[in-house]
Amino acid sequence: MFKRALFxxxxxxxxxxxxxxxxxxxxxxxxxxxxxxxxxLNLAMIQNGPTQMVSxxxxxxxxxxxxxxxxxxxxxxxxxxxxxxxxxxxxxxxGVTWHDGKPFTSADVLFTIGMLKETxxxxxxxxxxxxxxxxxxxxxxxxxxxxxxxPFLGIFEVGSMPIMPKHIYDGTDYKTNPYNNAPIGxxxxxxxxxxxxxxxxxxxxxxxxxxxxxxLDEIYWQIIxxxxxxxxxxxxxxxxxxxxxxxxxxxxxxxxxLKDTCVTGAGWExxxxxxxxxxxxxxxxLANKKVRQAIMYAVDRNFAxxxxxxxxxxxxxxxxxxxxxxxxxxxxxxxxxxAKAKALLKEAGYNGEKIRLMPLPYGETWQRWGEAVKxxxxxxxxxxxxxxxxxxxxxxxxxxxxxxxxFTFLYQYGDxxxxxxRNYITSQIIKGQLFNNVEGYSNxxxxxxxxxxxxxxxxxxxxxxxxxxxxxxxxxxxxxxxLELQFPTITRCKVKDLITTAIGVNDGFRDAWIDK
Amino acid sequence: MLSxxxxxxxxxxxxxxxxxxxxxxxxxxxxxxxxIVMAGEAGASDKxxxxxxxxKFGLDKPLPEQLFVYVKGVLTFDLGFSFRQxxxxxxxxxxxxxxxxxxxxxxxxxxxxxxxxFGVLAARFAGTFLDTAITVAALVFYATPLFWIALMAILVFxxxxxxxxxxxxxxxGANYTGLAHVLDVGAHLVMPAATxxxxxxxxxxxxxxxxxxxxxRLDFVKTARAKGLRDGVIQRRHVLRNALLPVVxxxxxxxxxxxxxxxxxxxxFAWPGIGRLMYEALLQRDYNLLLGVFVVCSAMxxxxxxxxxxxxxxxxxxxxxxx
Numbered sequence: 001m002f003k004r005a006l007f008x009x010x011x012x013x014x015x016x017x018x019x020x021x022x023x024x025x026x027x028x029x030x031x032x033x034x035x036x037x038x039x040x041l042n043l044a045m046i047q048n049g050p051t052q053m054v055s056x057x058x059x060x061x062x063x064x065x066x067x068x069x070x071x072x073x074x075x076x077x078x079x080x081x082x083x084x085x086x087x088x089x090x091x092x093x094x095g096v097t098w099h100d101g102k103p104f105t106s107a108d109v110l111f112t113i114g115m116l117k118e119t120x121x122x123x124x125x126x127x128x129x130x131x132x133x134x135x136x137x138x139x140x141x142x143x144x145x146x147x148x149x150x151p152f153l154g155i156f157e158v159g160s161m162p163i164m165p166k167h168i169y170d171g172t173d174y175k176t177n178p179y180n181n182a183p184i185g186x187x188x189x190x191x192x193x194x195x196x197x198x199x200x201x202x203x204x205x206x207x208x209x210x211x212x213x214x215x216l217d218e219i220y221w222q223i224i225x226x227x228x229x230x231x232x233x234x235x236x237x238x239x240x241x242x243x244x245x246x247x248x249x250x251x252x253x254x255x256x257x258l259k260d261t262c263v264t265g266a267g268w269e270x271x272x273x274x275x276x277x278x279x280x281x282x283x284x285x286l287a288n289k290k291v292r293q294a295i296m297y298a299v300d301r302n303f304a305x306x307x308x309x310x311x312x313x314x315x316x317x318x319x320x321x322x323x324x325x326x327x328x329x330x331x332x333x334x335x336x337x338x339a340k341a342k343a344l345l346k347e348a349g350y351n352g353e354k355i356r357l358m359p360l361p362y363g364e365t366w367q368r369w370g371e372a373v374k375x376x377x378x379x380x381x382x383x384x385x386x387x388x389x390x391x392x393x394x395x396x397x398x399x400x401x402x403x404x405x406x407f408t409f410l411y412q413y414g415d416x417x418x419x420x421x422r423n424y425i426t427s428q429i430i431k432g433q434l435f436n437n438v439e440g441y442s443n444x445x446x447x448x449x450x451x452x453x454x455x456x457x458x459x460x461x462x463x464x465x466x467x468x469x470x471x472x473x474x475x476x477x478x479x480x481x482x483l484e485l486q487f488p489t490i491t492r493c494k495v496k497d498l499i500t501t502a503i504g505v506n507d508g509f510r511d512a513w514i515d516k
Numbered sequence: 517m518l519s520x521x522x523x524x525x526x527x528x529x530x531x532x533x534x535x536x537x538x539x540x541x542x543x544x545x546x547x548x549x550x551x552i553v554m555a556g557e558a559g560a561s562d563k564x565x566x567x568x569x570x571x572k573f574g575l576d577k578p579l580p581e582q583l584f585v586y587v588k589g590v591l592t593f594d595l596g597f598s599f600r601q602x603x604x605x606x607x608x609x610x611x612x613x614x615x616x617x618x619x620x621x622x623x624x625x626x627x628x629x630x631x632x633x634f635g636v637l638a639a640r641f642a643g644t645f646l647d648t649a650i651t652v653a654a655l656v657f658y659a660t661p662l663f664w665i666a667l668m669a670i671l672v673f674x675x676x677x678x679x680x681x682x683x684x685x686x687x688x689g690a691n692y693t694g695l696a697h698v699l700d701v702g703a704h705l706v707m708p709a710a711t712x713x714x715x716x717x718x719x720x721x722x723x724x725x726x727x728x729x730x731x732x733r734l735d736f737v738k739t740a741r742a743k744g745l746r747d748g749v750i751q752r753r754h755v756l757r758n759a760l761l762p763v764v765x766x767x768x769x770x771x772x773x774x775x776x777x778x779x780x781x782x783x784x785f786a787w788p789g790i791g792r793l794m795y796e797a798l799l800q801r802d803y804n805l806l807l808g809v810f811v812v813c814s815a816m817x818x819x820x821x822x823x824x825x826x827x828x829x830x831x832x833x834x835x836x837x838x839x
Contacts, residue, residue, distance in 0.1 A: 029689060031688070031689070036796070037796070039554070039557075039600050039601060039602070039800075040601075040602045046554075046557075047557075048557030049557070118568075119568075121555075121562050121564070121565035124562065124564070124565075125562065175572060175599070175602075176602070180602050181602055181603070195788070196601070196608070196612070196788065197612060197615075197786075197788025197789070197792060197793070198684060198685060198686075198688065198786075198788045199684075199688045201688075201689075218689070220688050220689050222683075222684070222688060222786075223786065223788075224683050224684075224786040225783050225786060225792060225795075225796070226783050226784045226786070228667060228670075228784075229670065229682060229683050229785070229786055232670055232674060232675055232682045232683070233682060235675060236674050236675060236678060236682055238681070238682070238683070390548075390799060391548070391553060391556065391799060392546070392547060392548025392549070392552060392553045392556075392799070392800070392801045393546065393547040393548050394548075395548055395552045395553065395555070395556040396547040396548040396552055397547065399552060430563065432563075432566065433555075433562065433563065433566065434555055434556055
């Protein structure tokens with residue numbers, strides 16, 4: 001029943017997208033929820049979700065990405081790639097100014113590269129392939145790579161590489177620069193006020209470089225720490241936008257049925273969040289591939305999708321999400337089969353050793369999922385003990401490899417070289433760090449394939465390499481892939497064109513308008 | 517009296533230092549630190565990144581050195597810097613203090629006045645329907661979890677009737693001034709203040725009633741009656757004044773915890789106060805901020821205990837200040 005209703009509202013969302021032809025109307029205020037409160041708004045130094053969501057309105061990247069992950073102009077108006085795929089030339093948009101009126105030039109881009117190498121972990125990794133960056137004139141930036149790097153054009157969205165103002169940060173201590181909490185960007189909205197604990201207020205940038213945009217006058221990001229209170233805030237009309245993940249999943253069906261409410265799962269194509277269970281491959285029963293395969297058969301992932309995630313998302317087939325490049329579903333399949341799980345455990349010689357399961361402390365939905373998986377695993381004959389902890393505790397334990405099974409979800413950033421390889425290659429087994437190969441899986445063939453895949457040309461060659469890697473990984477089950485997650489964004493239907501690119505709400509509200 | 521106060525202040529400072537040292541180590545016993553939290557939120561954590569964060573938070577230094585630096589700071593009224601929030605801790609606390617004081621003092625004053633009033637009424641009409649009604653209501657409010665009352669209040673008064681705002685301190689973006697602003701904040705204050713106040717009110721009602729009934733049985737009350745004093749005078753001047761001593765004690769204890777005691781209510785109602793600041797600092801392992809809130813809360817408890825002792829003297833002149 002609900003699935004049908006949800007399908008209806010999704011359809012509503014898509015039809016809303018079809019209303020692009022409508023003439024946007026100027027003016028209006030949008031109230032959106034932000035949770036948790038961002039620690040700061042300097043996107044070069046803080047990359048957590050809320051900071052990206054607010055600051056994506058203030059800062060911009062060189063490129064933006066369509067839902068199909070094709071690059072679109074951002075601060076760069078155009079770009080060319082040399083034949084040897086080592087030189088990328090970006091022509092910057094002329095006439096762009098910072099919010100304080102200073103002109104934006106290629107010097108800002110070069111400064112940003114230096115700054116991000118110091119402050120932005122993901123950008124630092126993404127830029128390791130860059131041999132040099134030059135600015136032959138004010139509106140041109142040339143990147144020369146050490147070798148061809150397949151996903152290079154995919155590293156320029158605003159969260160991955162926000163362009164920072166040189167005149168504000170050059171020569172200052174980045175950590176204590178007063179503009180960290182009152183940022184100056186080139187984006188469609190300007191920072192106005194931040195009442196800590198209450199709201200962040202952004203106002204329209206009247207000199208924005210896309211003529212006529214933005215349409216909205218103001219955005220208020222309301223800080224409401226309790227999930228139930230966020231639902232009520234929407235229900236009582238106090239907020240118009242609930243970005244993905246703002247409310248608990250069990251509230252989504254109820255809110256979706258409210259009058260003039262549209263729901264969409266769009267806007268996560270770039271991040272492609274994939275949920276899985278870390279399986280500590282190092283010792284104990286989980287070092288045995290058959291036990292890991294048994295876990296894949298033991299967990300009812302369709303139940304998780306239909307009941308815990310209210311039908312949102314998709315059962316994962318392997319290490320790549322179906323929306324990113326070079327995905328294949330031509331891999332071994334693990335349908336829910338408790339009998340097969342039991343047989344595999346018997347074959348593996350498992351005899352009831354205790355296995356610790358750590359759910360993700362991200363709220364009620366994840367708690368329920370933890371309980372469901374525990375029940376599945378116990379039904380298959382595994383002796384599971386749940387470990388409860390908070391976010392810092394969970395991070396610490398995972399980073400220190402002090403777990404047996406632990407929930408997680410990670411972004412894939414559109415390309416296996418950016419967001420998949422890091423979880424399976426041997427060089428990424430580094431204690432004390434998160435999001436790398438914390439399961440301790442090591443396979444020289446996989447190492448070789450991911451190393452080749454990142455630099456191979458053309459794409460057909462990369463496809464061949466990554467498809468092979470996916471098959472091997474799915475056979476070995478280094479981690480237990482669960483669901484391709486979908487975080488629905490809930491809005492009043494009068495808020496149009498809120499999500500137009502692959503990073504959704506994080507790309508700012510430049511296209512959004514209110515149909516009054 | 518002055519020497520009493522001076523001695524209490526000296527003792528208070530020693531207790532405060534002990535609290536700081538204890539808390540300093542206690543919060544570090546919890547797994548995870550601010551660097552690992554921020555690395556987690558960033559979705560990236562290479563060695564350089566985590567090391568940079570640890571250096572930024574001063575966590576790369578030996579523990580005794582970190583403690584020394586912190587205590588030295590506190591003694592010069594410097595509560596440190598929250599790198600997580602990118603602001604001095606004292607500023608963060610002072611920014612949130614007015615909202616918390618408004619909430620908790622409103623709740624406290626109303627609960628104290630109404631609690632004593634209902635307690636007196638229940639005692640005065642002991643055994644009647646009114647007494648039973650007050651006692652049962654007090655028991656219900658005393659036993660019901662705060663968060664449940666808060667959520668039910670939101671459901672009834674915000675969702676069903678749309679009478680009161682469900683979150684925040686004021687209507688964001690309305691830019692009210694003058695009386696309109698006062699009324700707006702007042703409307704936002706009703707539910708959170710009632711949520712906290714109902715529990716305290718129930719406590720004071722029960723305490724006042726029990727204490728009044730106990731005092732009423734004492735000989736000096738009989739003497740007063742024998743003297744021919746009017747009942748109202750006996751209740752007010754003899755019974756209530758003596759019965760209030762345990763209520764003052766309890767109110768003293770409560771008032772000290774008011775600053776940080778509204779964590780749940782502030783979270784549910786998105787009230788931008790100290791309780792929420794502390795809760796978020798705990799989840800983010802923002803050590804400086806967390807310690808700063810603890811220091812302020814502990815200092816408040818000590819100050820209010822001192823005030824309670826002084827009020828004792830006013831309520832009951834027989835009590836003397838003993839150093």
